[in-house]
Amino acid sequence: MGKLSTAIGLMSGTSMDGIDVALLRTDGESVVQRGPSAGYAYDARFRARLKQGLEDAKSIAMRVERPGTLAQLERDLTLRHAEAVRTFLHENNLLPEDIDVIGFHGQTVLHRPDEGLTVQIGDGDLLAHETQIDVVYDMRANDMVHGGQGAPLIPAYHAALARGLSERQEVGAPVIFVNIGGISNITFIGADGRIVAYDSGPGNTLIDQWVEAHAGIPYDQGGMIASEGAVLVELAERYLSHPFFTAQKRCSLDRNDFAPPSSADASLEDGARTLAYVTAAAILRSAAHLPEAPATYVVCGGGRLNPIIMKDLTNLAEAAHARVLAAEALELNGDSMEAEAWAYLAVRSLRGLPLTYPGTTGVDRPVSGGRLASKVIDAEAEQG
Ligand SMILES: Nc1ncnc2c1ncn2[C@@H]1O[C@H](COP(=O)(O)OP(=O)(O)OP(=O)(O)O)[C@@H](O)[C@H]1O
Numbered sequence: 001m002g003k004l005s006t007a008i009g010l011m012s013g014t015s016m017d018g019i020d021v022a023l024l025r026t027d028g029e030s031v032v033q034r035g036p037s038a039g040y041a042y043d044a045r046f047r048a049r050l051k052q053g054l055e056d057a058k059s060i061a062m063r064v065e066r067p068g069t070l071a072q073l074e075r076d077l078t079l080r081h082a083e084a085v086r087t088f089l090h091e092n093n094l095l096p097e098d099i100d101v102i103g104f105h106g107q108t109v110l111h112r113p114d115e116g117l118t119v120q121i122g123d124g125d126l127l128a129h130e131t132q133i134d135v136v137y138d139m140r141a142n143d144m145v146h147g148g149q150g151a152p153l154i155p156a157y158h159a160a161l162a163r164g165l166s167e168r169q170e171v172g173a174p175v176i177f178v179n180i181g182g183i184s185n186i187t188f189i190g191a192d193g194r195i196v197a198y199d200s201g202p203g204n205t206l207i208d209q210w211v212e213a214h215a216g217i218p219y220d221q222g223g224m225i226a227s228e229g230a231v232l233v234e235l236a237e238r239y240l241s242h243p244f245f246t247a248q249k250r251c252s253l254d255r256n257d258f259a260p261p262s263s264a265d266a267s268l269e270d271g272a273r274t275l276a277y278v279t280a281a282a283i284l285r286s287a288a289h290l291p292e293a294p295a296t297y298v299v300c301g302g303g304r305l306n307p308i309i310m311k312d313l314t315n316l317a318e319a320a321h322a323r324v325l326a327a328e329a330l331e332l333n334g335d336s337m338e339a340e341a342w343a344y345l346a347v348r349s350l351r352g353l354p355l356t357y358p359g360t361t362g363v364d365r366p367v368s369g370g371r372l373a374s375k376v377i378d379a380e381a382e383q384g
């Protein structure tokens, strides 16, 4: 085993619900220790600013551009991450010098893989300065430079976790990790360790947008609204017949690639129920492109907390002779897994190890990535 690092991962995902923070001890290969972790929710006003940021980002042609509100938003987002780190350290009796590196995802405001354009706002230098911890950030860009989709990046971490599950009887091979966030993505780990991964469709984002527009709430907690509704088959098929599911090439998704239904399409309840079904069925449709049918689905991300999605996914997977397990059934943490992944990837970045592979993003060869913002250089610059 190589030298162990203690890393903090920070994730602000496509759901834009808050900042997930996780601590990880790793040598960039094995995961030696996971946790603690925490989530710090955004208030409604900041969520609204992030949504405006997505609108402003639509005019970006070069990834360094920050039109409209984006420059100020980037600064405020970074300061919120710094505050999250300080709170996390305090809550866990840790000091900045206990942490070797932070892996900082930032917020994706635009993702157009066909144009080789992906933009995550988040100022690594400012975060390093504020926290006095080295920061690795902007981890998607180098993948795109080398022909990759720039996403998903979590598969390298899923593969590391899967190595620790191989002894467990309930985990039949091949296994896939399913991350149901705003968008869903899947990682297949073959019996020989082969990794195949890609975005699998809309996750919670359609449900979130639907209930926000029609009930004024950010998400359908516990699937309560969906549980009162019925699946509208025609509406579901409209989503599931999208060319994304049948295309030759697997593509990564932007949050806006799928739009919520219009109010004429469904009642609040039927809309929520139908979109929950679409979330589950999209995973199965995309899984049909895997090299082998999975035997075990390990589910992480906020969507696993919606019992309607989980019931539909379980029914569909069982019909394909597979088993669905929430991450917690395997003593994993389905809420902090992405933040853990960003900690893991930061350590890999520092060691020059690949973050992505031809099988995960379509990149032309395994490549590393990320930019390092050093607290030391920052402090020296201040003195000078
Ligand atoms: N108790 C719950 N009941 C139902 N849905 C929930 C619950 N908790 C979270 N969710 C859903 O999960 C979403 C957040 O999931 P998660 O944090 O995994 O997304 P993300 O990391 O922002 O997205 P991505 O993985 O696409 O970047 C919420 O927006 C909500 O839709």
Ligand SMILES: CC(=O)N[C@H]1[C@@H]2OC[C@@H](O2)[C@@H](O)[C@@H]1O[C@H](C)C(=O)O
Residues within 6 Å of the ligand: 013, 014, 108, 111, 118, 150, 151, 152, 153, 154, 155, 181, 182, 183, 184, 185, 199, 252, 253, 338
């Ligand atoms: C461009 C971007 O931010 N994509 C996210 C998004 O959210 C889920 C899915 O789409 C995945 O591709 C990715 O995040 C995960 C954490 C990843 O890169 O692995």
